[in-house]
Amino acid sequence: GAVVSQHPSRVICKSGTSVKIECRSLDFQATTMFWYRQFPKQSLMLMATSNEGSKATYEQGVEKDKFLINHASLTLSTLTVTSAHPEDSSFYICSALDRPSGANVLTFGAGSRLTVL
Amino acid sequence: SQKIEQNSEALNIQEGKTATLTCNYTNYSPAYLQWYRQDPGRGPVFLLLIRENEKEKRKERLKVTFDTTLKQSLFHITASQPADSATYLCALGTGNQFYFGTGTSLTVIP
Numbered sequence: 001g002a003v004v005s006q007h008p009s010r011v012i013c014k015s016g017t018s019v020k021i022e023c024r025s026l027d028f029q030a031t032t033m034f035w036y037r038q039f040p041k042q043s044l045m046l047m048a049t050s051n052e053g054s055k056a057t058y059e060q061g062v063e064k065d066k067f068l069i070n071h072a073s074l075t076l077s078t079l080t081v082t083s084a085h086p087e088d089s090s091f092y093i094c095s096a097l098d099r100p101s102g103a104n105v106l107t108f109g110a111g112s113r114l115t116v117l
Numbered sequence: 118s119q120k121i122e123q124n125s126e127a128l129n130i131q132e133g134k135t136a137t138l139t140c141n142y143t144n145y146s147p148a149y150l151q152w153y154r155q156d157p158g159r160g161p162v163f164l165l166l167i168r169e170n171e172k173e174k175r176k177e178r179l180k181v182t183f184d185t186t187l188k189q190s191l192f193h194i195t196a197s198q199p200a201d202s203a204t205y206l207c208a209l210g211t212g213n214q215f216y217f218g219t220g221t222s223l224t225v226i227p
Binding site for chain 1: 158217220
């Protein structure tokens with residue numbers, strides 16, 4: 001089945017630095033990828049939709065200059081948290097759109113736990 | 118306003134019983150509905166998809182129903198096992214857009 005690899009799984013950084021998270025579709029091409037943020041015991045909060053070769057579409061309230069998304073190829077999307085602050089600490093998850101049987105299904109990465117000191 | 122509600126935040130059941138999870142929605146017209154399983158510290162994993170014109174879908178011990186009149190989906194796990202303990206998320210889908218419920222944490226007690 002479809003596999004999405006997300007890296008790194010855990011990252012700790014100092015306040016003010018930038019962190020890049022990668023999301024790769026390993027055995028299929030993903031024209032559309034999604035980035036989510038999840039707080040403890042809460043559901044997924046969609047941050048942005050990433051389309052290969054074009055600018056990402058951000059959800060309301062998500063700062064596009066802070067959360068830079070690049071989808072340069074059909075198998076790779078990256079999320080860069082710029083000038084990270086402690087309030088950016090969270091669990092970030094990517095997913096890619098797959099159509100195994102003609103219907104849209106999301107294949108998720110394993111998530112990245114970001115801790116900003 | 119649009120809302121997706123999943124029954125009780127947490128559900129505890131005895132091993133061997135059937136777990137029933139509920140997903141209710143308002144002000145959506147989804148083309149399909151999906152259920153995902155999420156383990157702590159992991160990304161969700163797709164379980165089942167049911168389209169708007171389907172009433173029921175089964176996969177091994179899992180069964181999903183979809184009532185577009187009631188705007189509700191029921192997710193059943195029969196003969197539940199401790200390994201079924203996880204958070205289950207429903208997601209409404211229209212084209213490339215997905216909207217997730219808040220999730221129900223299921224604990225199956227041995």
